[in-house]
Amino acid sequence: MSNKVTVDSFNAFMSMLPKRSSMDIRPMIKFGSNDNSLKLSIQASEFHYSSPRLNNLNNYTHYEVGFPSSVEPMLMPYIEVEGDNPTETVYPYVPVEVIVDIANKYGGTMEVWDA
Numbered sequence: 001m002s003n004k005v006t007v008d009s010f011n012a013f014m015s016m017l018p019k020r021s022s023m024d025i026r027p028m029i030k031f032g033s034n035d036n037s038l039k040l041s042i043q044a045s046e047f048h049y050s051s052p053r054l055n056n057l058n059n060y061t062h063y064e065v066g067f068p069s070s071v072e073p074m075l076m077p078y079i080e081v082e083g084d085n086p087t088e089t090v091y092p093y094v095p096v097e098v099i100v101d102i103a104n105k106y107g108g109t110m111e112v113w114d115a
Contacts, residue, residue, distance in 0.1 A: 005103040005110065007096050013110050014042065015058040024048075024055050030113035032106030039069040039113045041090075042099065049080075049092030063099060066090035074102050 017026045024045035031038045044050035044060040051062040065075060071086045075098070078091040103110055 003108050005100050005108050007100055010096060010100050010103065010110070011059045014044070014060070014063075017112065028113045030111050031103045032109055036106060037069075038072060038102065038106055040072075041066040049090065051093060060096060062093040062095055064090055064092055065094045065099065072102060074098055074105070 014026070019026060024043070024047065026041075026043055028039055029042050031040075041064075043064045043066070044057070044062075045055045046053050048064040049062075050060050050064050052060070065078070066089065068075065068087055075091045075094065076086065078094045078098075079086060080090050080092055
């Protein structure tokens with residue numbers, strides 16, 4: 001997916017991702033190209049810090065973000081515990097608009113990333 005990411009295109013992308021367990025775990029996501037990218041976990045279900053806290057929806061207003069590959073300043077207001085290592089923690093209830101802004105900061109490309 002390329003160009004400018006919107007809330008609708010992001011939610012559509014997320015809804016197409018396979019779930020890896022009964023807890024609706026989605027694969028890691030990569031925003032951007034190899035030279036300028038951010039890899040992170042973005043989750044939403046009854047088991048995650050998302051809104052609504054329901055499974056298998058196509059449109060979430062807030063997602064649980066976690067374990068970014070580098071410090072992303074736009075996520076810092078949502079860090080679960082202030083003082084935690086920003087690349088080794090989760091960010092509860094991140095508004096989808098913030099995630100879209102981050103995706104666009106990295107060039108508007110989104111893809112599944114498997115290490």
